[in-house]
Amino acid sequence: MAVRTPSAETKDSTGEALVRHHAYILTGPAMTQRTSVAIISGAGGQDGSYLAEWLLAHDYHVVALVRHTPAHYERLNHLRGKFDIRQVNLRDSGATEEILRRIAADEFYNLAARASSATLFDEPAEMGMENGVMVAQLLETLRRTSPQTRFCQAGSSEMFGNTTVSPQDETTAFRPRNPYGAAKIFAHIAVQTYRQRHHMFACNAILYNHESPRRSPEMVTRKVAIAAARAYRNLPVALTLGDLEARRDWGYAGDYVRALWLMLQQPAADDYVIATGILHSVRELCEVAFEHVDLDYRPFLRLDPSLTRAPESIPLVGNSDKARALLGWEPEVTFSEMIRNMVDAEVAAIDRNAGE
Numbered sequence: 001m002a003v004r005t006p007s008a009e010t011k012d013s014t015g016e017a018l019v020r021h022h023a024y025i026l027t028g029p030a031m032t033q034r035t036s037v038a039i040i041s042g043a044g045g046q047d048g049s050y051l052a053e054w055l056l057a058h059d060y061h062v063v064a065l066v067r068h069t070p071a072h073y074e075r076l077n078h079l080r081g082k083f084d085i086r087q088v089n090l091r092d093s094g095a096t097e098e099i100l101r102r103i104a105a106d107e108f109y110n111l112a113a114r115a116s117s118a119t120l121f122d123e124p125a126e127m128g129m130e131n132g133v134m135v136a137q138l139l140e141t142l143r144r145t146s147p148q149t150r151f152c153q154a155g156s157s158e159m160f161g162n163t164t165v166s167p168q169d170e171t172t173a174f175r176p177r178n179p180y181g182a183a184k185i186f187a188h189i190a191v192q193t194y195r196q197r198h199h200m201f202a203c204n205a206i207l208y209n210h211e212s213p214r215r216s217p218e219m220v221t222r223k224v225a226i227a228a229a230r231a232y233r234n235l236p237v238a239l240t241l242g243d244l245e246a247r248r249d250w251g252y253a254g255d256y257v258r259a260l261w262l263m264l265q266q267p268a269a270d271d272y273v274i275a276t277g278i279l280h281s282v283r284e285l286c287e288v289a290f291e292h293v294d295l296d297y298r299p300f301l302r303l304d305p306s307l308t309r310a311p312e313s314i315p316l317v318g319n320s321d322k323a324r325a326l327l328g329w330e331p332e333v334t335f336s337e338m339i340r341n342m343v344d345a346e347v348a349a350i351d352r353n354a355g356e
């Protein structure tokens with residue numbers, strides 16, 4: 001168990017105590033547990049909501065940083081009142097610095113990013129700023145205000161892009177094929193720089209696709225789950241897909257946020273690939289989702305080539321042996337279980353809406 005130095009109570013501008021922390025401190029033979037404080041940026045997304053749940057279940061004081069008005073974030077609704085939520089644009093370094101200085105968190109998880117597959121190629125300059133340069137800015141602010149804070153950066157398998165190696169691991173060369181992947185690599189290198197040159201506890205998670213009922217509806221797993229549930233409830237279905245043969249290494253988001261947390265509990269900071277190591281096609285995804293409701297997906301399917309992306313010459317599939325060995329991490333939810341849960345969640349949502 002890591003032993004961390006306690007720090008002082010922090011106060012807001014009114015002088016009111018905000019949070020008391022720190023982690024686990026040894027007091028003689030007995031171990032006293034104090035509340036750890038974690039900041040999650042980009043907390044309103046799929047991963048932020050699962051990570052907030054995980055941290056709250058582990059008695060953390062959670063501070064969620066969101067970009068828009070807090071009420072906007074439905075995925076956090078069930079947790080309201082259990083954590084602090086602050087609206088801040090991380091590109092505003094002054095505002096970010098004030099928050100970081102005041103909170104002096106034990107852990108910081110950076111999940112803030114542009115993440116839609118529709119925008120992987122769009123607005124390269126903005127993409128570079130938000131998914132790349134902003135992370136370096138954040139690390140620099142942390143270095144000046146709260147260098148003891150442990151930092152975790154959510155990277156992506158898109159960094160491997162047009163790889164020539166399969167499966168990919170932490171030693172595989174990056175070959176990004178879009179500005180999204182390139183920006184994430186900039187962030188990845190920034191994390192390594194602050195770890196090596198400034199001795200900060202900063203980790204990179206190279207996350208392969210991870211899904212859940214909280215995934216954005218334009219992502220392919222959620223699209224298919226919604227279509228299967230609507231077909232099951234005899235509602236009009238638009239299952240319009242780009243490509244049935246595209247393959248992905250799909251894991252469950254709840255499992256992946258557990259890996260992020262585990263990284264920050266280690267004696268030393270490092271980088272880890274987080275993946276299942278198993279590929280499935282969009283066709284298999286459709287089969288699992290529709291078979292779960294005893295239907296055939298084919299009559300509902302329309303192919304739209306405009307939704308197709310050039311396939312990778314080598315599929316993106318991760319080797320997470322390092323995370324399994326050093327973090328003791330294993331994915332717990334299988335692909336089929338996850339897709340079936342996603343369909344069940346959509347059926348429940350339809351029924352809830354019908355009952356309102």
Ligand SMILES: Nc1nc2c(ncn2[C@@H]2O[C@H](COP(=O)(O)OP(=O)(O)O[C@H]3O[C@H](CO)[C@@H](O)[C@H](O)[C@@H]3O)[C@@H](O)[C@H]2O)c(=O)[nH]1
Nearest residue numbers: 115117156157158208209218219220241242243246307309
């Ligand atoms: N969205 C979508 N994808 C389709 C469709 N038809 C086929 N696909 C294929 O389905 C795969 C998964 O697509 P998405 O669910 O949109 O996710 P992604 O593009 O792989 O990106 C996600 O995962 C990355 C991790 O590798 C993340 O970095 C990224 O932010 C995002 O979460 C891709 O190969 C995509 O080409 C379609 O109609 N819609």
